[in-house]
Amino acid sequence: MIKDYFVFSIRNLRNRGLRSWLTMIGIIIGIAAVVSLIGIGQGLKVAISSQFGDIGTDKLAVMASGGMGPPGTGVVTPLTKDNVDKIEQVNGVKNAVGRLTRSGKLEYNDNVAFGMAASMAEGEDRKLIEEALNLEAGEGRLLRDGDSKKTVLGSNLGEENAGFGKQIVVGSKVFIQDEAFEVIGFLEKQGSFLVDNIVLVEEDDLREILDIPDDEYDIIAVQVSPNADMKAVQENIEKVMRKERGVKKGEEDFTVQTPQAILAQVNSTLFAVQLFVYIIAAISIIVGGIGIMNTMFTSVLERTKEIGIMKSIGATNNTIFSLFFIESGLIGSIGGIIGAVIGISVAMGLAFVGRMVLGSDLIQADISVWLVFGSIFGSFLLGSIFGVIPAINASKLNPVDALRHTK
Amino acid sequence: MTETIIKLEDVWKIYKMGEVEVPALRGLDLKIKRGEFVAVQGASGSGKSTALNAIGCLDVPTKGKVFLEGRDISKLPESELAQIRGKKIGFIFQQFNLINTLTALENVTLPMIFQNIPSEERMKKAKELLEMVELGDRMDHKPTELSGGQQQRVAIARSLSNVPEVILADEPTGNLDSKTGETVIKFLGRLHKEKKTTIIMVTHDAGLAHHAQRIEFLKDGAIIKSKKRK
Ligand SMILES: Nc1ncnc2c1ncn2[C@@H]1O[C@H](COP(=O)(O)OP(=O)(O)OP(=O)(O)O)[C@@H](O)[C@H]1O
Numbered sequence: 001m002i003k004d005y006f007v008f009s010i011r012n013l014r015n016r017g018l019r020s021w022l023t024m025i026g027i028i029i030g031i032a033a034v035v036s037l038i039g040i041g042q043g044l045k046v047a048i049s050s051q052f053g054d055i056g057t058d059k060l061a062v063m064a065s066g067g068m069g070p071p072g073t074g075v076v077t078p079l080t081k082d083n084v085d086k087i088e089q090v091n092g093v094k095n096a097v098g099r100l101t102r103s104g105k106l107e108y109n110d111n112v113a114f115g116m117a118a119s120m121a122e123g124e125d126r127k128l129i130e131e132a133l134n135l136e137a138g139e140g141r142l143l144r145d146g147d148s149k150k151t152v153l154g155s156n157l158g159e160e161n162a163g164f165g166k167q168i169v170v171g172s173k174v175f176i177q178d179e180a181f182e183v184i185g186f187l188e189k190q191g192s193f194l195v196d197n198i199v200l201v202e203e204d205d206l207r208e209i210l211d212i213p214d215d216e217y218d219i220i221a222v223q224v225s226p227n228a229d230m231k232a233v234q235e236n237i238e239k240v241m242r243k244e245r246g247v248k249k250g251e252e253d254f255t256v257q258t259p260q261a262i263l264a265q266v267n268s269t270l271f272a273v274q275l276f277v278y279i280i281a282a283i284s285i286i287v288g289g290i291g292i293m294n295t296m297f298t299s300v301l302e303r304t305k306e307i308g309i310m311k312s313i314g315a316t317n318n319t320i321f322s323l324f325f326i327e328s329g330l331i332g333s334i335g336g337i338i339g340a341v342i343g344i345s346v347a348m349g350l351a352f353v354g355r356m357v358l359g360s361d362l363i364q365a366d367i368s369v370w371l372v373f374g375s376i377f378g379s380f381l382l383g384s385i386f387g388v389i390p391a392i393n394a395s396k397l398n399p400v401d402a403l404r405h406t407k
Numbered sequence: 408m409t410e411t412i413i414k415l416e417d418v419w420k421i422y423k424m425g426e427v428e429v430p431a432l433r434g435l436d437l438k439i440k441r442g443e444f445v446a447v448q449g450a451s452g453s454g455k456s457t458a459l460n461a462i463g464c465l466d467v468p469t470k471g472k473v474f475l476e477g478r479d480i481s482k483l484p485e486s487e488l489a490q491i492r493g494k495k496i497g498f499i500f501q502q503f504n505l506i507n508t509l510t511a512l513e514n515v516t517l518p519m520i521f522q523n524i525p526s527e528e529r530m531k532k533a534k535e536l537l538e539m540v541e542l543g544d545r546m547d548h549k550p551t552e553l554s555g556g557q558q559q560r561v562a563i564a565r566s567l568s569n570v571p572e573v574i575l576a577d578e579p580t581g582n583l584d585s586k587t588g589e590t591v592i593k594f595l596g597r598l599h600k601e602k603k604t605t606i607i608m609v610t611h612d613a614g615l616a617h618h619a620q621r622i623e624f625l626k627d628g629a630i631i632k633s634k635k636r637k
């Protein structure tokens with residue numbers, strides 16, 4: 001019987017053609033906005049936080065800035081070896097190490113993946129990076145001095161279904177930017193997207209395979225002396241760097257920040273954007289719901305006579321209620337499905353554009369099954385909820401009065 | 408001898424129009440036996456439709472009792488009235504009252520859907536009924552693609568789908584020309600003869616009323632005269 005009601009409802013929606021579609025627009029826009037935003041936002045968050053997030057509390061990071069986008073994208077004046085030396089002499093700085101992080105191509109078993117390749121420094125400096133990134137060997141060992149053409153990979157890359165068709169193990173031979181490397185270890189899993197997918201090689205190797213000038217650095221990791229004041233050290237470094245790079249205060253082409261501050265800033269920007277779109281989405285969903293309600297009220301009015309007829313041939317109030325309730329639920333669900341499809345496409349499209357523009361392979365749409373089914377179920381609920389009152393109105397009609405209705 | 412299927416006892420229906428009270432039925436008494444074909448005749452506004460609606464459980468009287476197969480239905484809740492309408496009553500209206508978005512076949516199956524009849528069974532039944540009213544070749548037509556007489560025959564088929572105890576026809580030929588009207592009445596007559604269905608037909612046409620076994624004359628909401636045919 002419920003099946004017949006569905007058939008009946010679908011028939012009615014089809015009969016109303018364009019008007020049914022127009023009713024769905026609000027829901028479609030709202031759900032599309034929510035799905036695409038959550039999808040891309042989640043992906044962005046993972047990408048950004050993994051890129052800046054894991055540096056430890058007694059450390060500062062100096063990055064080139066001025067353009068848009070994460071380091072390594074070539075839109076900024078890079079940091080130099082000279083910068084590293086000058087920072088090392090700043091009061092309160094215990095140690096400063098230049099790092100490189102670039103997107104690169106990892107090939108194994110004829111399958112290619114893109115990820116972040118990061119450099120390891122020589123000697124004493126190695127420890128600073130290991131500490132800053134919390135690096136520990138899960139399998140095999142970490143890089144040591146003299147480990148030329150050897151690499152340590154993030155834990156994800158060593159998984160069975162990492163996408164290479166064949167599991168990479170310690171001792172495997174992989175190609176990084178078409179250059180052969182031996183895998184000597186995997187990192188302990190950290191739950192950070194970047195570290196778990198990272199490709200670690202010696203700094204000289206990275207310069208060679210990616211053609212990076214000897215003088216250039218992406219990030220300078222700074223270890224602050226135990227008793228020094230973070231804030232003061234940060235300001236001192238800024239002063240030195242301004243002089244070094246010849247820029248005025250307020251026009252810096254670099255930033256000195258604690259990792260937490262970077263993350264907080266990124267998160268708050270992302271949050272503001274998300275909040276804005278959520279508000280728009282919420283408004284359009286509510287407007288969509290009211291649209292459904294309005295359509296259903298009109299529908300009840302237009303079909304008053306039909307309701308009378310159905311009651312005269314044995315339809316109970318419950319039957320009439322179900323018919324209209326299912327119909328509004330259907331409008332919601334169909335709108336939700338279309339919205340979700342559009343949302344997924346938009347998220348993937350934006351991620352694609354993001355990858356093209358920023359040249360970073362980290363920006364991925366992250367769309368979960370829950371997000372998709374949740375939003376479709378949500379829009380079904382929305383349609384149903386806004387359809388309740390019109391459906392009750394329909395069911396309560398007096399059969400004789402309804403039959404007397406002219407249309 | 409034969410059992411009384413419908414009995415109206417002092418039935419009143421008073422419509423309230425603001426301050427004014429319009430009595431449509433004023434102490435109507437009526438008895439109908441199982442298998443009878445009764446015509447109700449009367450001027451416009453005499454209360455014919457109101458009486459029929461009370462019998463058909465579409466409306467409840469203001470006062471008085473309506474018995475269907477010995478059970479007082481005048482104070483039942485809407486949910487039970489709907490069940491009775493679906494199972495025991497078959498309505499035929501002046502304006503046909505088919506659902507325009509559904510085909511003839513679907514219109515005939517609809518009452519069976521409301522009674523949870525399985526899909527195969529109701530399709531078979533609906534086809535039989537449409538063939539009976541000689542519309543076997545029009546099953547997939549929408550009401551708007553059918554003539555008035557054809558529409559009313561679909562309505563007759565629909566009214567029979569749940570094998571009702573009583574057929575209530577309110578001016579079934581009112582929207583048809585006299586020739587088409589005759590064929591529609593012919594089907595009702597056949598129904599009465601072959602299936603022994605109880606039929607109550609409202610009409611103001613004396614000529615049509617003579618198809619019935621008995622004619623009840625209604626005036627100002629009460630029976631004023633009763634005439635039996637042999
Ligand atoms: N819903 C209503 N509200 C107010 N008055 C009504 C209503 N329905 C019927 N009436 C009144 O009740 C009286 C009887 O109406 P009813 O429809 O039963 O007449 P009828 O005999 O069927 O007339 P007709 O031959 O024109 O169909 C009329 O005076 C009518 O105005």
Ligand SMILES: [Mg+2]
Nearest residue numbers: 455456457577
């Ligand atoms: Mg009438």
